[in-house]
Amino acid sequence: MIICTNKMEYPLRTQCQRVQKQVMVNSEKERVSLLFMKALVSRGSVDAVSQQMAPHPQYLESFLRTQHYILHMDGPLPLPYRHYIAIMAAARHHCNYLVYLHSAQFLRVGGDPLWLQGLEAAPPRLRLLDHINKVLAHQPWLTACSHIQTLLKSGEQCWSLAELVQAVVILAHCHSLCSFVFGCDTDSDFVPLSKSPNGTPPTFCPFDAANGNTNVPQLLAAPSEHITRRRSLDSSCDMVCLKERIQKSQEEREKREERLLQTQTLQQTDMEEEEEMICFADPSRFITDPDFCYQEFARREEDHFQVFRVQDYSWEDHGFSLVNRLYSDIGHLLDDRFRSVTTLPSLHSPDMKRAIWNYIHCVLGIRYDDYDYGEVNQLLERDLKLYIKAVACFPDATKTSVCPLSLTPIKTSERIHVNLLIMEARLQAELLYALRAITQYMIA
Template sequence: MVMGLHPQYLSSFWKTQYLLLRMDGPLPYHKRHYIAIMAAARHRCSYLVGLHMGEFLQVGGNPAWLRGLHCAPQKLRNLNEINKLLAHRPWLITKEHIEALLKPGEDSWSLAELVQALVLLTHYHSLASFVFGCGIKPEEEQDVENNCWAPSPHSDSSPTSDDTMGGSGGTDAMQELEVLMERMKLLQENQLEEEGVTQEEMATRFELEKTESLLVPSSDILDPSLQSNIRCFLEDPEFGYKDFTRRGEQAPPTFRAQDYTWEDHGYSLINRLYPDVGQLLDEKFQVVYNLTYNTIAMHCGVDTSMLRRAIWNYVHCVFGIRYDDYDYGEVNQLLERNLKIYIKTVACYPEKTTKQIYTQFWRHFKHSEKVHINLLLLEARMQAALLYALRAVTRYMT
């Protein structure tokens, strides 16, 4: 229902998910659902875990496996390490991880099976981000109306009602909006003039954004109330996203997007090993990246491409991926602090998303526009993790 606010995206999403779970592919159906459970459990996403436990049984999965990962076949348990890394620190994935899963033996994976598994894992990690980002809850936790974050108090209402809002909240939010519109306009005009920025300066701006994303508090405390139906699918539950630049630690090397791109490398590799899915993923990335209604809050006829790109590139930035030809100064100009906090939380530790951080950013925007951001987050995150995984597969093959 929530994705349905953007019908064009929803249809692309459905096609991909249907192919992953229901159509011919190297993995048997029950294992696909089990992999979905393993992925969703990494982010404590009881909504998706519950959903796929039901699906797993429906396609004839063995109920004993649902007692926990320790009851699943070794072959599936072997995915635990790569599941963990993909969910929280994809930059650590190496060709050795791929090699370990493919090495001959009774529990070994074929390359085609592994690629399907990698797509499923990244699909469900990022879907967990969407679920938490939009506040979607399992039915037993819903009140009748509230199955996701309600629209912000004054969004989705007619533009005129905003003008009558008393109190400072309304005016602050209006100012935020006007500042954003103004900055977009200035950036669009300046792009023509800013030819002279050096590569060094561009790299510095990226590093600045990467470090600044440390603003976001990451709590290392494991929620003690973690439901047992999720805990049983987790090994090493304390393992989570780690900020790049904790003092005294080696930051992961920046992944230069130019060296391994989705368009030139990832897409063709998947298309070789899992043909139709490459096509559908590509379409889904394109749809969301280009999705626009040319509106912002109550303004119409706006070119939002710059804003969409800033959000996409910021998500890739918190996962260590840098575009040489992008000026990360734009991220700073266009994404207010509350929005950055929200993006970082939903992309890196979605289980910590709260209603409060959802309502605090873009207070004048429509609920559907905030859902649009979550779609960008979902796809940018999925692409980032897939790039790391596929790069490791490519290195293993070469």
């Protein structure tokens, strides 16, 4: 008879736990490697945003699935329209990275290069989206039923309801992605900005923005020259989880491209350079009313804009069903993103995650009647509130001297998680405002 003593059990149990933990780590690395392999096969590269999200493979998978669906899968809008709408959305925050990325993809799917000369060169139907794009990006609480009516009843240039819903989803997706890009400093490879960043609130004070006090004049940056030389759209990042086969695939692809470039004619080279010049155009070409920016919702003197109460219109009870009915399956994909980000492993407690989410919605005019907002001040330090508000509401201002967020005391490992929460909370907020306006139009 064999008797297992406690002295034998504990080391064995500890060893088993270590093995299980190592298996989980390995499986997560395998999952990331598989996602990156798919990206290499489909696009020939791994974009910088995916690399930043790599520590959270479950969320990354959900994010990539949604992004691929709205930009490439079946839908009412043609592919060039989708990428041009993405350009318009990213331009509102002067997000060079996303503007250049979608400009290249716009040309790749057959878009007219002339449209990239500026918004005035785009078709009238796309220009009609400019106003709702501007409002959703900076002051989403202004989104009204009248905006929806204008788009749906514009004569020959009118939008269908299904087209408008897909356009709104793309706008909200790219606006919120700008927050992630700036929060993770992904846009740094494409600075300096050509002008004062749109979205920097007038008289913005970085030391007191969390509480709305503003005393420092807005910084005006000097215009810079356009970038015309060839640069990669993907930032270089050493990924430990990439295996040798991925590295070999990249090396082989680079060799093939090099051989191909050597055999190209002078005419083809000139066409590429001209195309690239268009891709690296100033994002301000795609916006109007550059002075329109985020304003403090809680400190407005006017009372005619009421607080958006989730009890009256929520994602779970209203937004999900509407968007899923008008744009098949997108509701499930978006819902999976919202659930994935709230279940990510983190050092933050569930209460702190909820505080971050509700604080973002609060500064965007959305309130929860059943939430004690005193917890926000208890759980979120002042510097963290400043960081969250800036990245969520005026992300492009975070790269100027009036908003030195690089000094914020957030660990690198936790910053990505906080930025994911900011992105998803902002995405849901914009969708709630837009879908509520669409609902009001439908029942009017």
